[in-house]
Amino acid sequence: MTDNNNSEYAIDISTALADANIDSRYISGKQRGVDIRAALRVDAIEADNKKIKVVVPETVRSFSPSFVLGMFSATLNKVYQLNMSAVELVEKFREIYSFERADNSSTDRIYHDIEEGIADFLLDKIISASVPRD
Secondary structure (H helix, E strand, C coil): CEEECCCEEEEEHHHHHHHCCCCCCEECCHHHHHHHHHHCCHHHHHHCCCEEEEEECCCCCEECHHHHHHHHHHHHHHHHCCCCCHHHHHHHHHHHEEEEECCCCCCHHHHHHHHHHHHHHHHHHHHHHHCCCC
């Protein structure tokens, strides 16, 4: 984890993946996302209100929506509380996070996976709001 110019942190998830003995092209599992978030101390970095660049190892090809939810639900919940539209929520998330490949290859698939996880997050919020509570 590095602090560049005091305005952006770069976190390389490869170390956290290695420490958790995860050697896969497809990273899945909500608990795995929660564990990686904790290992990288993302909550502390977010508390500093800095932009966060997530460096994804070249071996990782995609993330499951459940991993995205585990890794970023805390952030999404904070942003969701601002009562933004879905588009605004995604834009706000992108103001906080950017993604880069360790080998500088395309991040299109990673961004697609992130947006899929955000869509699942929003769908869950909509469903939760529409279900009557006793």
